[in-house]
Amino acid sequence: MPRVFSGIQPTGNPHIGNYFGAMKNYVRLGDTYGKNSIYCVVDLHAITNPAAYDPAALAERTLEMAVANFAAGLDPERVIFFVQSQVPEHQELSWVFTALTPVGELERMTQYKDKAAHLESVPAGLLMYPVLMAADILLYKADTVPVGEDQTQHIELTREIARKFNHTYGETFPEPQAVYAKDALRIPGVDGQGKMSKSKGEGSTIGILEPLDSIWQKLRVAPTDPARVRRSDPGDPEKCLIGDYHKLFSDLPTIEVAFTGCRTAGIGCVDCKKMLMEGIRRELTPLQERAAELRADPDWVRDALAQGAQEAREIARPVMEEVREKVGFLRL
């Protein structure tokens, strides 16, 4: 049976890119593979980027990211879901991989280059970020990794690290494959400035737990197809952010009405955005209600995460034992 692993950073509010690109796949794969699907909130990763990390807020954000995943349908009775720093083996395996990974490979990572470009002093942890990711995945010998397209390069590096370890120390790890939500590879930001991203701040994101009136304020001013200067100018919904979002949220008859209305200038962009808002309301309202219930029961959330960490450790410990032995550390 496949073993699934994925992680999500508690660096900002979870947005519809995270939700359609990754979180929905966690739930879907969890329904199929049960306790062979392992997910975690990666707080160790979150401290590598000084621009997005606040020690006073980290624990709260970690809980909030857990709440979002539970509210989106992740069931701790069916899958394993925990917080990365609760399982110290992630760091232990990461160090072993650090010793195997050429610095040049890490310096080539696109996300590293993007993030480092904005920093005056680059923490070594930012460079090592993908090594820790490889440790996350391989600690559970996972072969299936649900992610958005932006993680492709990191998963390729994970495969290289697995190969190198196996070559150096003998066959130990699988070479994992990324799996994508094919309709949500790279969801654009609502500001029209490329990919939706937590690290670009609230202006780019539509949060899944964001109040609906705040979402509407962002949509109202969101750019549309520039061809539609006047309401009477026809447009192309395939070239429009709002068209992209309709495909995620709206049912087929609504998409038909909105897309035809856009192409024939039968409707204006505000009408089209209002139709989209209906789909958003339908999708997010139940999720936000579940999140409110969970926030009212913090003990349940903490207990579920503690149980998840226990289950994760039970898998991680023997794998780490095997690694220690193969690497040649003294056993006492």
Ligand code: TYM
């Ligand atoms: P993070 O927290 O940035 O994002 C979580 C997941 O959401 C996906 N995603 C998107 N998908 C589609 N469109 C978008 N605009 C969009 N923005 C984000 C991401 O691809 C990701 O799947 N490095 C990872 C966390 C991580 C991890 C791991 C993932 C740590 N260890 C091990 C897989 C396996 C990250 O930054 O996720």
